[in-house]
Amino acid sequence: MTRTQLNLGLLAVAAALGVAVFFSQKKDAPGPPLTPLKSAALTRIAVEHPGAPALRLEKRDAQWFLAQPVEAAVDEFEVNALVALAEAETKDKLEGAKLAELELEPPRYTITLDDTVIAFGGVEPLQYRRYVKVGEVVSLIEDPPSAALDKDYADLVAKGIFPASAEIERIQLPKLTLAKTDGKWVLAPPDPRPGADEMQKLVDAWKNARSMWNEQASGLQVKGDRVKVSLKGGEIREFVIAATDPQFKLHRPDLGVTFVLSKALADDMLKLAAPPATPPPPPPETP
Numbered sequence: 001m002t003r004t005q006l007n008l009g010l011l012a013v014a015a016a017l018g019v020a021v022f023f024s025q026k027k028d029a030p031g032p033p034l035t036p037l038k039s040a041a042l043t044r045i046a047v048e049h050p051g052a053p054a055l056r057l058e059k060r061d062a063q064w065f066l067a068q069p070v071e072a073a074v075d076e077f078e079v080n081a082l083v084a085l086a087e088a089e090t091k092d093k094l095e096g097a098k099l100a101e102l103e104l105e106p107p108r109y110t111i112t113l114d115d116t117v118i119a120f121g122g123v124e125p126l127q128y129r130r131y132v133k134v135g136e137v138v139s140l141i142e143d144p145p146s147a148a149l150d151k152d153y154a155d156l157v158a159k160g161i162f163p164a165s166a167e168i169e170r171i172q173l174p175k176l177t178l179a180k181t182d183g184k185w186v187l188a189p190p191d192p193r194p195g196a197d198e199m200q201k202l203v204d205a206w207k208n209a210r211s212m213w214n215e216q217a218s219g220l221q222v223k224g225d226r227v228k229v230s231l232k233g234g235e236i237r238e239f240v241i242a243a244t245d246p247q248f249k250l251h252r253p254d255l256g257v258t259f260v261l262s263k264a265l266a267d268d269m270l271k272l273a274a275p276p277a278t279p280p281p282p283p284p285e286t287p
Contacts, residue, residue, distance in 0.1 A: 030089050031089045031090040031091055031092070032089075032090050033086070033087040033088065033089065033090065034085060034086070034087070034088040034089075034090055034118070034132065034134060034139065034141060035085075035086050035087070035113065035116050035118070035134055037086040037087075037113055037114060037116060038086065038087070039083045039084060039086045039087050042059065042083055042086060042113055042114055043058065043059045043114060044056070044057070044058055044059070044112075044113075044114050045057040045064075045079075045082050045083070045111065045112065045113055046110075046111070046112040047082070047109065047110075047111050047149065047151070048109060048110050048111075048112070049108075049109040049150070049151035050106070050109070052151040053068070053069045053153075054068060054069075055068065055069070055151070055153050055156065056068040057074065057079065057082070057156070064076070064079045064083075066153065066156050066157060069153060069218070070153065070157075070254075070255050070256065070257075072156075072157045072158065072255055072257075073157070073158040073160075073163060074156050074157065074158055075155070075156060075157065075158050075159055078147065078148040078155055078156050079148070079156065081144055081145045081147075081148035081149070082111065082113075082148055082149070083113075084144075085111060085113060085118060085144065086113050086116075088141045088142070088144070089141065089142070090139045090140070090141060091127075091129055091139070091140045091141060091142065092129075092139065092140040093137060093138065093139050093140075094131075094138045094139070094140070097131075097138045099121075099133070099138070102121040102122055102131040102138065103121040103122035103131065104119055104120075104121035104131055104132075104133050104138065107119035107120055107121055107133070108120050108121060108122070109149070109151070111149065116134065117134070118132055118133070118134055119132065119133040119134075120132055120149070121133070123143060124140060128143055129141060129142055129143060130142070130143040130144070152216045153216060153257075154214035154215055154216035154217075154256075154257045154258075155213075155214060157214050157255060157257050159210045159211045159212075159213075159214065159259070160209070160210050161206065161209040161210070161211070161250065161259060162206070162207055162209075162229075162231070162237075166207065166231050166232075167231060167232035168180075168203055168206060168207055168229060168230070168231060168232075169230050169231065169232050170228075170229070170230035171202070171203065171206060171227070171228075171229050171230075172227065172228040172229075172230075173227055173270060174225040174226070174227070174241075174270075176188065176189070176191075176272070178199055178202065178203065184196070185199040185200065185203065187199065187272075191272075193274075194272040194273070194274075198272050198273045198274075199272065201268070201273055202268065202269065202271075202272055202273070205265065205268035205269045206229060206269055209259075209261060209265060209269060210261075211250075211259035211260050211261050212247070212260050212261065212262065213260050214257050214258065214259055214260065215249075215257070215258040215260060216256060216257060216258075217251060217256055217257065217258045218256030218257075220256075222240045222242050222251040222253070222258065223240070223242075224240045224241040224242050224243075224251070225240070225241045226238060226239065226240055226241070227239045227240075227241065227250075237252065237254075238252070238253060238254070239251060239252055240252075240253060241270070242258055244263065244266040244270075245263060246263060247260050247261065247262070247263055248260075248261040248262060248263050248264075248265050248266040248269075249261070
């Protein structure tokens with residue numbers, strides 16, 4: 001083989017490799033959105049599972065709220081999974097599909113965005129994409145996160161025990177009460193040992209507490225000591241201390257939701273920290 005032939009052969013191999021890399025990196029054009037709706041323009045969402053109460057969300061002053069079966073602030077991360085369905089990418093469309101075989105007749109559940117109903121069926125076995133139906137069109141989409149779409153409304157309730165704007169004015173614990181009087185925290189029964197810093201630390205623990213996850217306990221009688229927290233404006237929220245081990249659980253009877261918190265927060269939220277020890281006086285100087 002001459003040097004010229006060798007060089008031509010190397011060039012051909014290099015060209016072939018370049019073409020292979022180009023096509024391996026080339027991505028298919030994205031599919032059309034599932035609906036003509038825009039996520040940011042949505043104002044109403046309904047999640048309906050057979051045999052379970054419908055979950056309804058409403059957008060008020062640019063903020064989403066759970067409206068049914070209870071009124072509550074929502075977890076924005078979970079709601080985003082619902083809102084994103086409006087513009088979810090359609091991976092494929094199926095013509096002449098047998099709806100019953102895809103679990104779309106009847107559907108497993110439906111989600112309604114404003115007035116557009118999305119029926120959800122089963123999962124295809126190869127790429128685990130979800131069969132959905134909008135109008136008469138059956139499509140495949142990436143399977144959305146299940147926590148936001150299931151029938152447990154507790155997943156949608158905000159993880160923060162209180163909104164960031166809340167101002168606590170009174171905390172009534174099983175064995176002590178903290179109340180704000182003339183801008184200062186006052187302890188009942190009186191105890192001179194905890195100072196202002198220790199009382200503020202307990203209040204801040206309540207204000208900033210966030211659950212790791214929520215559990216639905218609707219219709220259940222949860223037993224335990226009760227805590228009442230009064231907010232500026234007159235709202236009073238009542239909690240049941242459902243457990244302190246292995247997790248710290250606070251139940252809100254009015255919502256039927258149990259907040260599951262870190263066990264470490266139990267002491268911060270239920271007990272006043274001990275004030276710093278006073279150092280002993282220095283020994284007298286010897287002459």
